[in-house]
Amino acid sequence: MATRDIYETGFDEDVQHGTTTDCPECSGQVQTTAIETVCEDCGLVIDEQQIDHGPEWRFFADDETTRERTGAPLTPARHDRGLSTTIGRKRDGRGRTLSGAKQRQLGRLRREQTWARWQSTADQNLAHGLGEVRRIASALDFGTSIRDQACTLFRSAQNEDLLRGRSIEAIAAASVYGACRCNGLSRTLEETDAVARCERSELTTAYNTLNSELGLPAQPVTPRAFLPKLASDLDLRDRIRHRARELAEVAAEAGISNGSHPAGVAAACLYTTAQECEWSVTQTRVAEAADVSTVTLRTHYEAIIDALARGDVTR
Template identity: 60%
Template sequence: MIEMASREIYANGFDEDVQADDQTNGCPECDGRVETNTVETVCEACGLVLAEHAIDHGGEPVYEEETERTGAPLTTSRHDRGLSTTIGRKRDGRGNTLSAKKRRQLGRLCREQKRGRFRSKQERNLSHGLGEVQRVASVLDIDDTLQEQACQLFRSAHSEGLLHGRSIEAVAAASVYAACRCNGRSLQLADVVAAARVGENRVTNAYATLNEELGLPAQPMQPHAYLPRFASNLDVPDAVRRRARTLAERAEETQIVHGASPPGFAAACLYQAAQRADYRLTQAAVADIAGVAANTVRGHRDTLRNELE
């Protein structure tokens, strides 16, 4: 019968540090005591290094205050993802004003840096387009999260070659509109066109191209999504807002909004709610805030009366 070993398997581990009391041999030079730490194995007597670069089992140190050790985070809003350097011309690192000679020197450096920022015309177009996306988003007061998504959409369109034959400004405006549509934010196309530097047809065609080629998860907008902005712009009471939302939700459940303009139907719900609450609100004011004609508001108002009331 063979007697099996009773020692635990991997009792010490294959990569554990060997401490001084486990050493079977001393220093090969002076037979001194050998000590092993997390960095190296060294003789205490003569200082001979026997091994180094041992595995450090300790975790990364945690500091009470967060410190930036890798620079600024990457961003999609710049063509180089924010890795480029910015040269200042007025003050040094300590905040002191620079001399005229130093400012002229830094001005020349800035000029040469701008010339070398782009390696090709494609990068220049990408930088121009991302700047246009940020400009349109700033005019429309869009938050940073949607702005980053719009920049990423423009990057995707640029990499897929969708800018050929199309205006960069149109694709940038369409990217902002698409980012809002994909996140369910009620943003009218007329507002995007007003902030852009191109016509409505170009923005519409660019959005249709993005939606078809990139497969955007854009869902149809519902009338209730426009009510908060319309009610806020018209400064209507809370009771009218709640009644209008109830009308819009009931209309969406009964599917009478199919084929109708969501902003126009939302304006009709708001107007009908104001009429029921005896709040003075004209059709012209509601139609103007929704960007539709007064006849559209009256037509949807009649639909609400006939179907829901």
């Protein structure tokens, strides 16, 4: 039968015949392999070069037990986005100790790789800054989401040439604090400064620069955001937490928290509620947990008491 007769019967290469059991030409038995589909009687190749839709598993060093589909994912926390290779030192992939000559060879390869990783001084600064961001994020117990956002913010600062005249450590710490503010997290500048490797004035200046030059969508931190952490540190009851949350909302509406430290207002709400519930806690302890002075705590406490006396807040 001619080729045109095959097409006249409706057979085409674009038509899927994965479930066909008869040959379209001679109605013979069809056999399908991983490469092609062939009629066993007449030898007609019905389909070839089939697409394998399964996973592309790979394995190395004849070790079929640790198959991987792909390599490590890209991450903004590395200057090369995690694409560089790590060269071992004393053991091979199977855990066997390498000889002295092989170890010296790997040492030379590591040195050459280290030199090749930095294409410019900007790459070295980027690697140092991202390492500082990872360190600060780890010290503050942040997740990968906040860490990656801080790393992206540091990259943006370097691209906008904001590192000139400023320390890398200050920009890295400001990037972490800026990521917290953009997500509305209740982390103060004092907490970031405690783990940063720069002065407080440098951190403040760097954050103000990032905020003004990059236009960060920083969200205002309300006193209510500090309540869970403070209540947990002071080991207060759930009833006190709920009442303090109500006081924080009304204090914000009454303007008590306007221009004030949100942690201080939150501490005053917790202390006021603790006094109402006759829970024994001192002003010094609450002020230390909120990292504010007792004068600040007492000022906000008196303002809340006055609001209660005027009837602005219901008991």
